[in-house]
Amino acid sequence: MQKEMxxxxxxxxxxxxxxxxxxxxxxxxxxxxxxSWYEIERWCRRKVFIGNCYAVSPRMVxxxxxxxxxxxxxxxxxxxxxxLVPDGWGGYVLQWIAEMAGAYxxxxxxxxxxxxxxxxxxxxxxxSFKNFKVLVLFSCEGFSTDGLAAIAASCKNLRExxxxxxxxxxxxxxxxxQFPETCTSLVSLNISCLGSDEVSFSALExxxxxxxxxxxxxLNRAVTLDKIANILRRxxxxxxxxxxxxxxxxxxxxFSNLAxxxxxxxxxxxxxxxxDVVPAYLPALYSICPRLTSLNLSYATIQSPDLIKLVSHxxxxxxxxxxxQVLDYVEDSGLEELASSCKDLQELRVFPSDPFGVExxxxxxxxxxxxxxxxxxKLQSVLYFCxxxxxxxxxxxxxxxxxxxxxxxxxxxPKTPDYLTLDPLDAGFGAIVEHCKxxxxxxxxxxxxxxxxxYIGTYGKKLEMLSVAxxxxxxxxxxxxxxxxxxxxxxxxxxxxxxxxxxxxxAAKLETMRSLWMSSCAVSFGACKLLGQKMPKLNVExxxxxxxxxxxxxxxxxxxxxxxxxxxGPRFDMPPxxxxxxxxxxxxx
Amino acid sequence: xxxxxxxxxxxxxxQQLPSMEKSSDKKDxxxxxxxxxxxxxxxSESPEREDHDQNVLSLKSFVSGAxxxxxxxxxxxxxxxxxxxxxxxxxxxxxxxxxxxNNGGKDLSGSDSGSVLKDGAAQKPSVVQEKKPQVAxxxxxxxGNIAPASKAQVVGWPPIRSFRKNxxxxxxxxxxxxxGNAEAKLGSGCLYVKVSxxxxxxxxxxxxxxxxxxxxxxxALEKMFSCFTIGQCGSHGVSSGDGLTExxxxxxxxxxxxxxxxEDKDGDWMLVGDVPWEMFTDWCKRLRIMKSTEAIGLAPxxxxxxxxxx
Numbered sequence: 075m076q077k078e079m080x081x082x083x084x085x086x087x088x089x090x091x092x093x094x095x096x097x098x099x100x101x102x103x104x105x106x107x108x109x110s111w112y113e114i115e116r117w118c119r120r121k122v123f124i125g126n127c128y129a130v131s132p133r134m135v136x137x138x139x140x141x142x143x144x145x146x147x148x149x150x151x152x153x154x155x156x157x158l159v160p161d162g163w164g165g166y167v168l169q170w171i172a173e174m175a176g177a178y179x180x181x182x183x184x185x186x187x188x189x190x191x192x193x194x195x196x197x198x199x200x201x202s203f204k205n206f207k208v209l210v211l212f213s214c215e216g217f218s219t220d221g222l223a224a225i226a227a228s229c230k231n232l233r234e235x236x237x238x239x240x241x242x243x244x245x246x247x248x249x250x251x252q253f254p255e256t257c258t259s260l261v262s263l264n265i266s267c268l269g270s271d272e273v274s275f276s277a278l279e280x281x282x283x284x285x286x287x288x289x290x291x292x293l294n295r296a297v298t299l300d301k302i303a304n305i306l307r308r309x310x311x312x313x314x315x316x317x318x319x320x321x322x323x324x325x326x327x328x329f330s331n332l333a334x335x336x337x338x339x340x341x342x343x344x345x346x347x348x349x350d351v352v353p354a355y356l357p358a359l360y361s362i363c364p365r366l367t368s369l370n371l372s373y374a375t376i377q378s379p380d381l382i383k384l385v386s387h388x389x390x391x392x393x394x395x396x397x398x399q400v401l402d403y404v405e406d407s408g409l410e411e412l413a414s415s416c417k418d419l420q421e422l423r424v425f426p427s428d429p430f431g432v433e434x435x436x437x438x439x440x441x442x443x444x445x446x447x448x449x450x451x452k453l454q455s456v457l458y459f460c461x462x463x464x465x466x467x468x469x470x471x472x473x474x475x476x477x478x479x480x481x482x483x484x485x486x487x488p489k490t491p492d493y494l495t496l497d498p499l500d501a502g503f504g505a506i507v508e509h510c511k512x513x514x515x516x517x518x519x520x521x522x523x524x525x526x527x528x529y530i531g532t533y534g535k536k537l538e539m540l541s542v543a544x545x546x547x548x549x550x551x552x553x554x555x556x557x558x559x560x561x562x563x564x565x566x567x568x569x570x571x572x573x574x575x576x577x578x579x580x581a582a583k584l585e586t587m588r589s590l591w592m593s594s595c596a597v598s599f600g601a602c603k604l605l606g607q608k609m610p611k612l613n614v615e616x617x618x619x620x621x622x623x624x625x626x627x628x629x630x631x632x633x634x635x636x637x638x639x640x641x642x643g644p645r646f647d648m649p650p651x652x653x654x655x656x657x658x659x660x661x662x663x
Numbered sequence: 664x665x666x667x668x669x670x671x672x673x674x675x676x677x678q679q680l681p682s683m684e685k686s687s688d689k690k691d692x693x694x695x696x697x698x699x700x701x702x703x704x705x706x707s708e709s710p711e712r713e714d715h716d717q718n719v720l721s722l723k724s725f726v727s728g729a730x731x732x733x734x735x736x737x738x739x740x741x742x743x744x745x746x747x748x749x750x751x752x753x754x755x756x757x758x759x760x761x762x763x764x765n766n767g768g769k770d771l772s773g774s775d776s777g778s779v780l781k782d783g784a785a786q787k788p789s790v791v792q793e794k795k796p797q798v799a800x801x802x803x804x805x806x807g808n809i810a811p812a813s814k815a816q817v818v819g820w821p822p823i824r825s826f827r828k829n830x831x832x833x834x835x836x837x838x839x840x841x842x843g844n845a846e847a848k849l850g851s852g853c854l855y856v857k858v859s860x861x862x863x864x865x866x867x868x869x870x871x872x873x874x875x876x877x878x879x880x881x882x883a884l885e886k887m888f889s890c891f892t893i894g895q896c897g898s899h900g901v902s903s904g905d906g907l908t909e910x911x912x913x914x915x916x917x918x919x920x921x922x923x924x925x926e927d928k929d930g931d932w933m934l935v936g937d938v939p940w941e942m943f944t945d946w947c948k949r950l951r952i953m954k955s956t957e958a959i960g961l962a963p964x965x966x967x968x969x970x971x972x973x
Contacts, residue, residue, distance in 0.1 A: 162864065267826065
């Protein structure tokens with residue numbers, strides 16, 4: 075009687091119920107209940123997220139989920155953002171597209187991050203999916219405006235084209251003109267990464283004109299300030315806008331035109347862009363400032379009190395990305411002002427304008443962050459570059475902001491100690507993990523011993539991603555993290571004295587994580603081979619551009635190591651400088 | 664700090680792990696045995712390898728032998744040449760610029776491995792990147808091989824996305840100080856340009872700012888692309904740098920010679936080496952290692968252009 079309840083609903087009913095379950099985690103849980111639920115669920119899963127494109131093969135995904143409409147894939151490890159992953163490493167999307175072209179004719183959405191996308195891939199997308207709606211290429215590379223032209227020309231109902239931070243070979247600005255006159259469906263267009271001076275502005279204007287649902291538009295640097303007003307007047311419904319350049323000679327009519335155009339955008343909540351700002355034009359924004367919830371000034375390479383003044387006009391700001399200039403007024407005092415006016419601030423990012431400068435000329439210190447932590451109790455996410463820090467400041471920040479979920483601190487000079495006491499910053503980061511119980515992401519910097527990892531292992535129970543550089547004394551540090559952080563999914567380490575012991579002792583842990591990256595550490599080739607042999611569910615890859623790891627003694631440390639769980643086995647697209655430690659692969663060589 | 668806990672490897676430790684293990688028991692940091700393991704400084708070259716210099720050297724020697732292959736075929740005066748003979752330096756792409764001094768890295772390893780690991784709180788290690796004068800100076804090693812003026816950079820540090828770095832480098836922050844000492848700012852940032860090689864399966868990117876001269880650039884490129892030529896031989900990984908591989912590489916390089924060219928801001932392709940280095944880093948948009956047969960005809964234009972510019 076009890077047993078039969080599970081089968082008493084016809085499949086259609088279950089399917090309908092499942093359609094309300096959107097999150098992957100929940101769907102995965104549903105599929106584990108029983109065989110029939112597994113079957114029903116897999117036929118009605120429409121969205122798949124694959125955090126590591128090598129964890130599973132396209133064929134496996136297609137076999138299990140035959141009716142997918144939306145896919146998200148991530149390729150290269152995070153440290154590829156900082157040029158630690160050599161070109162040619164992998165992350166090619168072509169094979170995925172090719173297989174999905176046959177299996178998912180109704181695929182409508184593709185979102186890629188850190189993948190290599192060729193023009194061929196784009197052309198295949200354009201050809202294969204009649205209902206294609208969304209293409210997001212976040213931090214991708216390998217394609218040119220020719221590929222974009224193919225997408226523009228063929229995708230009749232394209233809603234979203236977002237190329238943020240991708241590297242595009244800018245061959246011609248005319249790809250924009252490939253959008254047919256019948257295309258009126260665009261909701262979001264982000265071309266901020268394009269460098270070309272030849273963005274066909276007239277094509278852009280016409281496109282904006284005929285897309286009444288356009289909500290999000292990020293222009294590239296080539297679009298000059300005087301053109302902004304034209305665009306805005308054609309799209310007063312915009313919610314999210316990225317200017318191109320924000321510089322021009324000050325002319326009263328241009329100014330008033332611009333101010334008027336901005337004020338006609340009653341829905342505008344989010345601004346970005348602002349390359350090359352001329353401060354005299356900032357007041358043109360004042361009318362929309364009270365509505366703004368997100369402001370990205372992280373490319374505004376100008377030092378000026380006007381920037382801070384602008385920010386102080388935005389009391390509802392929740393998200394602020396800021397470029398801090400060394401030698402600038404905009405410093406701790408600026409952040410203090412910010413803290414007093416933006417009480418709703420949830421996310422703060424402060425970037426250095428001169429990260430390689432020899433003379434620090436310190437104008438931004440830990441005080442700025444302390445001030446924000448004090449004034450903005452809702453703060454959840456921090457990315458902060460500075461040149462000095464103290465344990466006391468970190469403790470204060472931790473106590474002020476117990477709701478932090480992401481905390482990334484980069485003290486620019488590696489191994490910088492507490493500037494007041496010259497102690498390591500163990501206690502400070504310890505306070506962060508102790509007080510911020512929901513912390514999911516943490517990046518460390520400064521002088522750190524194994525102690526900090528003890529704190530992290532003890533308190534960081536919800537920590538999912540940890541980035542470590544130039545820290546620790548011994549394997550004990552790594553052991554604390556691997557054995558203590560129950561929720562750990564991604565661990566990336568560079569230039570730390572971690573070797574074989576902790577890694578081998580916690581090998582099983584690696585199967586519960588998405589990936590582990592270690593570069594310039596002390597893990598021996600022998601240990602890598604051992605892991606590769608003993609852990610079939612892991613792909614263990616050694617990266618070495620100078621020479622093959624087996625041309626040296628086994629005790630030699632490998633240059634770079636990338637370990638990730640996979641059900642697909644070792645990959646076939648490794649370049650010559652990547653070696654798989656999988657037994658099977660080795661036999662072949 | 665208490666002794667590291669001994670762990671049972673639960674069946675994994677069938678092999679005796681190497682000397683690393685014993686040394687990690689020492690309380691005051693990792694003192695590694697002289698022979699094998701070194702913790703190279705971040706960004707520095709790979710650990711000293713006395714054991715198998717044979718293999719390494721043979722690899723390098725035919726990279727040097729490749730000098731001919733990569734040489735400037737058109738200008739016998741040797742404006743620019745791929746030189747492999749940079750004093751046995753295993754300077755890969757990621758090693759910091761040495762400001763002209765080429766040491767095989769032997770000076771580095773011995774004294775500096777201690778500096779990476781601290782024995783307690785107070786001492787700030789002197790050299791993490793062997794470059795700039797320290798701000799809070801506790802420079803204890805007084806390494807003679809630091810060239811203070813050169814700004815060698817550790818790869819990937821500080822962790823700023825290339826997109827942002829390139830954006831800032833292209834438009835360095837303006838300086839409100841009136842007399843606009845722009846040069847101070849221009850020294851910052853980095854400048855990634857794409858490098859393609861005829862026949863290679865994918866592009867590479869190099870940061871021109873980390874090289875001080877054509878020589879530095881050429882040895883780095885040589886290293887980078889020799890990997891391609893080995894790959895073309897079909898062997899995945901040279902197993903023991905023996906004569907077989909050596910001859911394959913030489914054949915490839917001697918068979919078809921290459922020259923290094925670049926695309927300048929005007930979109931013209933020029934031979935690398937004709938202009939002063941600083942000018943070059945300003946003008947160069949991308950690099951291409953092309954077969955010398957295709958490069959004929961570049962020289963005259965290059966000369967002319969330089970005349971017009973200077």
